[in-house]
Amino acid sequence: MKPVSPPRDQAELLQRARRLAGLSLGDLARELGEPVPADFRRHKGWVGQLIERALGATAASLAAPDFEAIGVELKTLPVDRRGLPRESTYVCTVPLEAIAEDWENSWLRRKLACVLWVPVQAEKTIAVAERRIGSALLWSPSAGEEALLRRDWEELTERILLGELEQISARHGEVLQIRPKAADSRALRHAVGPDGERVLTNPRGYYLRAAFTAAILRRHFVLPG
DNA sequence: AGCTGATCATAT
C-alpha cells in the first residue's frame, strides 16, 4: 500500500479524481499494491476503500468527512454500461433516539453538503479487474434537490419521533429511503416506541434512491461547470 | 428487471 497525502484543496482532489477516469479497477489496484477480489460477496466495501486510498482520503476519524480538511465526502457510484446507477447509495445511520435536530442541523444534510461522486462500472458480466472508473464530479445539492431531500427527511423523522419506525419501509420517501443497515437482522438498537417508551429495533440507514443519483449525474452532464 | 430487506469486512 502506497500512502497518498490528502489533497490540499478541492481543485486538487478533483484533478486527482479525473486522473482515475478510464482506469480499470485492476490498473488502480496494481498501482496501490492491492489484491483484486473475484467478486464482492465478501468484499462489499472494496471499491470505495480503493478509491479512498487513491485520492488520499483521511480515513482516520469516523464522524468526519472523508476529506476532512476540505469538507468533502467521497461516494463511489456503481453504474451499468449506460452509466446509470445500479444501486441506492448509503448516506448515514438513521438516529433513532435523542433526535432533537432539525433539517439544517441534520447528520444527513451535513453528509450531503459536498460530495465527490466517482462512478464505477458494476455490471456483473464485467470481471472486477476490468471494470472502469468514470469521470468524477464534485456535487452540492441544488435548491430543488435539497427541497426533495428535506421533505423526505422531515416526513421520516417525524414518524420516527412519533414511534412509528416499524411502519416505515423502503417504499417510503421519494428520493430518500430508510432500509436496514447492520451486520444482520439480529442486530438491535434502542428507539422510541408508540407510547414514547424505549424499544429495541434493527439499525437503519438512510439511502439515496438510484433515480436520484441518476438525476445528479444527468444534471452535471447537462449543465457543465 | 428493479427493488427491498439482509448481509459482509474492517477499523476504532
Place this chain on the structure above:
DNA sequence: ATATGATCAGCT
C-alpha cells in the same frame, strides 16, 4: 459495539 465502506440475493 458501532461506525465506516457498500453489494447481495430473493421476491414481486
